[in-house]
Amino acid sequence: xxxxxxxxxxxxxxxxxxxxxxxxxxxxxxxxxxxxxxxxxxxxxxxxxxxxxxxxxxxxxxxxxxxxxxxxxxxxxxxxxxxxxxxxxxxxxxxxxxxxxxxxxxxxxxxxxxxxxxxxxxxxxxxxxxxxxxxxxxxxxxxxxxxxxxxxxxxxxxxxxxxxxxxxxxxxxxxxxxxxxxxxxxxxxxxxxxxxxxxxxxxxxxxxxxxxxxxxxxxxxxxxxxxxxxxxxxxxxxxxxxxxxxxxxxxxxxxxxxxxxxxxxxxxxxxxxxxxxxxxxxxxxxxxxxxxxxxxxxxxxxxxxxxxxxxxxxxxxxxxxxxxxxxxxxxxxxxxxxxxxxxxxxxxxxxxxxxxxxxxxxxxxxxxxxxxxxxxxxxxxxxxxxxxxxxxxxxxxxxxxxxxxxxxxxxxxxxxxxxxxxxxxxxxxxxxxxxx
Amino acid sequence: xxxxxxxxxxxxxxxxxxxxxxxxxxxxxxxxxxxxxxxxxxxxxxxxxxxxxxxxxxxxxxxxxxxxxxxxxxxxxxxxxxxxxxxxxxxxxxxxxxxxxxxxxxxxxxxxxxxxxxxxxxxxxxxxxxxxxxxxxxxxxxx
Numbered sequence: 001x002x003x004x005x006x007x008x009x010x011x012x013x014x015x016x017x018x019x020x021x022x023x024x025x026x027x028x029x030x031x032x033x034x035x036x037x038x039x040x041x042x043x044x045x046x047x048x049x050x051x052x053x054x055x056x057x058x059x060x061x062x063x064x065x066x067x068x069x070x071x072x073x074x075x076x077x078x079x080x081x082x083x084x085x086x087x088x089x090x091x092x093x094x095x096x097x098x099x100x101x102x103x104x105x106x107x108x109x110x111x112x113x114x115x116x117x118x119x120x121x122x123x124x125x126x127x128x129x130x131x132x133x134x135x136x137x138x139x140x141x142x143x144x145x146x147x148x149x150x151x152x153x154x155x156x157x158x159x160x161x162x163x164x165x166x167x168x169x170x171x172x173x174x175x176x177x178x179x180x181x182x183x184x185x186x187x188x189x190x191x192x193x194x195x196x197x198x199x200x201x202x203x204x205x206x207x208x209x210x211x212x213x214x215x216x217x218x219x220x221x222x223x224x225x226x227x228x229x230x231x232x233x234x235x236x237x238x239x240x241x242x243x244x245x246x247x248x249x250x251x252x253x254x255x256x257x258x259x260x261x262x263x264x265x266x267x268x269x270x271x272x273x274x275x276x277x278x279x280x281x282x283x284x285x286x287x288x289x290x291x292x293x294x295x296x297x298x299x300x301x302x303x304x305x306x307x308x309x310x311x312x313x314x315x316x317x318x319x320x321x322x323x324x325x326x327x328x329x330x331x332x333x334x335x336x337x338x339x340x341x342x343x344x345x346x347x348x349x350x351x352x353x354x355x356x357x358x359x360x361x362x363x364x365x366x367x368x369x370x371x372x373x374x375x376x377x378x379x380x381x382x383x384x385x386x387x388x389x390x391x392x393x394x395x396x397x398x399x400x401x402x403x404x405x406x407x408x409x410x411x412x413x414x415x416x417x418x419x420x421x422x423x424x425x426x427x428x429x430x431x432x433x434x435x436x
Numbered sequence: 437x438x439x440x441x442x443x444x445x446x447x448x449x450x451x452x453x454x455x456x457x458x459x460x461x462x463x464x465x466x467x468x469x470x471x472x473x474x475x476x477x478x479x480x481x482x483x484x485x486x487x488x489x490x491x492x493x494x495x496x497x498x499x500x501x502x503x504x505x506x507x508x509x510x511x512x513x514x515x516x517x518x519x520x521x522x523x524x525x526x527x528x529x530x531x532x533x534x535x536x537x538x539x540x541x542x543x544x545x546x547x548x549x550x551x552x553x554x555x556x557x558x559x560x561x562x563x564x565x566x567x568x569x570x571x572x573x574x575x576x577x578x579x
Contacts, residue, residue, distance in 0.1 A: 384443040384482075384505040384550065385534050386475065411477055414445050414452075414501040 005316070007121035007153070008114065010262040014318050018261045023056055025290035026265060033296050036080040038073050059265060059288065064274070064299045070100040070241070078295050079103055086294050090141055090240050092339070102240055103294040109148065111291055115246035115260055116149020122251050122258075122315075123209060123234045125179050127154030130206075132177040134186055135214075135337075136162040141244025142214055142337065146181050149246060155179065162186075165193045172205045179209040181236075183337040184217040184225060188368030191228040202230040211236050213245060214337035215370075216325050216434040222254075235324060241300060242287055248322055256309040256321030263291045266320055267299070268308055271329035279308040284329045285322065303330045327435045333428060335363065335370055340404045342427045348399050349376055354383070354392055358418045361408075363430045370432055372408040374400060377415045437558045438506035439571045440488035441548070444481040445501040446472075453481065456500060460485065463494045468574065469539040469548065482537070484509070484548060486574060508557055509569040511544040522547060525564040531557050 006012055013021065030053045033039040043050065048061060069078070075091075076083060081103075088104040104112070125131065131150040137143030137159060150157040158175060160168055168190060171177060182190065187210060194201055201207055207229055212222065213236030226233045237257050238245035247264065248257035259266050268283040269276055277283040285302045305328060309321040333340045342361060349359055356377035363372055376396065383389055393410050401407045446452045453472070460467065466486040472479050485491050488504065495502040512518035519538070526533065536549035546569065551557040561568055 378445055378501055383445065384441075384480065384503055386473070386480065387534075389445075389478070389480075412445075413447055413478070416499045417447060 003126060007118040010260075011118065011122075011317050011319070013262070018318060019056060021262055022265055022290060023054075025262070026053065026056065026059065026288070029288070029290045029292075029296050029298075032080055032293070033298060036078055036296075038069070038078050039080075039296075039298065056265065059267075059299065060276075062298050064286065064301050065297050066301050067100060067241070067303070071098040074098040075101040076103065078297070080296055081105060081294050088144075090244070091139055092240060100241065102243070104243070105293040108243070108292055108294050111263070112145065112243040112246060113148035113152040115243070115263060116145055117152040118260070119236065119246055119249035120149060120153050120155075120179070120211070122249060122317075123211075123232070124252065125150075125153055125155060125209065129155045129178045129209075130158065130176050131155040131179045131181070132158040132160050132168070132171055132175070134160055134162060134168055134180060134182045134190075140337075141238065141240045142181070145238070145244035145246060146211070150179075165190060166197070169194055169197065169199055172201075172207060173199065176206045178206045179211065180207060180231075181211040181213075183215040184212045184221055185215060185336060185365075185369045187212060187225045187229065187233070191225075192367065201228070207231050209234070213237060214334070216327075216334055218434070219324070237322070237325070239302060239304075241297060241302070242289065243292075247287070251313060251315040251317060253313055253315050255313070256323055258313070258315075258317050258319040259322050261319045264288060265290060266308070266322070268306070269301075271301075271303075271305075277307075279310045282307045282323075282326050301329075303328050303332065305329055325435070331428065333361070333363065333372075333430070334434075335372055335404075335406050338405050340372075340406070344403050345374060345400060345408075346427070348403050349374075349396070351399070352376075352392070352396060354378060355396075356415055359427065360418050361428045363428070363432050365432045370434075372406060373411055374408045375411045375413055375418055377418055378412050379415050437508075437562075437568055437570065438554055439484070439509050439548075439569060439574060440492070441505050441507045441550075442481075442483040442485065442488060442491055442495065443503045443505050444483070444495065445503075446479050446481055448475065448477055448479055456481065456495065459494055459498050459500070460491055463491065465491045465494070468541065469537065469546070471537045482535075484574070488571070488574075505550065506554060507548050507550045508554060508561070509546055509548045510561060511541075511546055511567040511569050514540065514543060514545050518545065519547060522561070522564075522566055525560050525566070526551065526557055529556060529560045531560070 030050045034050055085105050086103045087106045091101045092099045133146045135142035147159055160171055210231045210233040212233050222233050234250040236245050237248040248259035250257050265288040267286040269286055271284040282305055285304045285306050287300050288298050289296050305326040306322045309323055331342055349355055356379045358377055360375040397410045469484040472481045492504040532552045534550045538547045
């Protein structure tokens with residue numbers, strides 16, 4: 001059966017067509033935003049009328065929306081529809097601070113599934129494929145996001161979820177899995193365990209395509225994973241504030257990720273001056289959703305650093321391409337696909353009176369997998385036995401795990417062991433080189 | 437009736453112990469007994485010394501993670517079976533020992549231990565007629 005190369009007609013719009021559609025959708029999004037108490041106030045605070053936004057160029061009159069805005073309006077303050085119209089909620093982790101909530105209507109979920117399906121189709125996934133998703137489900141948008149997208153495309157979809165590596169490998173061989181979604185470090189782990197078990201991915205499985213995302217990785221890592229598993233690996237970009245996966249995705253050229261401009265208006269700004277930077281220069285990615293009902297976000301500062309790749313892509317799509325993520329304009333850590341802020345660690349440690357206030361988070365890679373060490377200083381003067389120290393260490397580990405969703409290695413140190421730095425305290429040492 | 441022991445939290449790294457011992461040396465404090473168990477990342481160094489309170493203050497002021505703990509020390513005749521008798525008294529009372537170490541001093545065997553209930557332990561040991569070492573005896577014994 002002959003298939004088209006494209007999943008949606010919007011994919012092949014030329015620049016003029018894209019910008020025309022964006023202008024229409026921006027206007028209707030602005031009108032719709034006036035149903036949100038937050039945006040109504042934000043517009044009236046600066047004397048901005050919805051009618052002032054007529055062209056794409058007018059977008060810059062609108063103030064940025066930040067993660068702090070999402071926290072301040074937790075849980076439903078940014079909704080532009082009544083809750084009765086919403087059918088799904090995704091929330092970030094975090095028990096110490098306000099998490100962020102993203103609401104979806106049924107139409108939003110359908111649009112999200114369409115975007116993910118479009119991404120997967122672009123890299124050659126077809127209804128004959130078997131798609132296995134090793135992402136965590138639940139609140140983690142990589143789970144349900146890829147599930148619904150793969151189903152929309154028509155693939156046989158296996159919600160294997162995270163972990164249980166032996167079972168994942170058994171599913172590969174038993175179900176004839178051809179496409180896998182995994183974070184890069186887990187792809188390496190899958191290969192290791194296959195080797196241990198004598199499973200040759202090239203001979204014993206039908207794996208052909210790997211979708212990797214959520215965890216920043218280098219081109220070298222991608223090539224290594226491709227060689228190990230005998231697959232083509234495609235970089236995926238998304239974030240829960242923008243639904244989840246399906247925001248931008250590599251095409252078969254593997255040279256930058258097309259960002260779907262019928263869903264988002266893309267800006268790259270200097271995170272300090274907040275002024276736009278020219279194409280090709282690295283800055284912070286700012287996105288405006290123009291295809292969302294429940295909770296449109298205007299000029300949302302993603303804090304991800306990237307650049308627009310100048311020039312045409314030979315694949316025939318004119319949607320702009322962003323480069324792989326170059327870093328963050330804040331202190332967020334991405335570990336095993338989980339977003340972690342050092343303040344979360346600090347707030348947990350602050351609950352232990354046995355500890356001094358200094359701490360050091362170190363991120364390392366061993367055997368292709370990333371891990372976090374948290375060094376803390378003991379100030380308790382009553383600790384005299386190992387049992388108490390071990391209990392303390394276990395309690396700190398458990399409480400950190402509950403907060404940041406990954407299990408760190410906690411290292412107790414005598415007071416004064418953590419090097420003091422001049423000026424701003426260095427809380428995070430990242431040895432992973434993940435942005436290279 | 438308990439004596440003071442220094443418990444020092446140290447990182448398992450070359451050179452950490454000597455820094456502590458040198459500080460005690462400079463303060464003119466004499467070690468009577470010490471013990472360290474091995475763990476992966478850290479250890480607790482336990483020290484009985486001539487002037488525990490001054491030793492504690494010296495180390496604390498130097499920024500060492502030290503605590504002053506109360507432990508029980510009993511002097512036993514240096515002959516077979518005496519340790520079994522002493523520990524038997526605690527066992528009969530259902531008292532658990534958190535840790536124990538021993539050394540010889542002035543012809544006597546000394547057992548040092550911390551229990552889950554030092555008060556009851558002391559009471560039982562006294563009733564059993566054991567020679568419990570007092571803090572003021574330490575500096576004398578050390579000479």
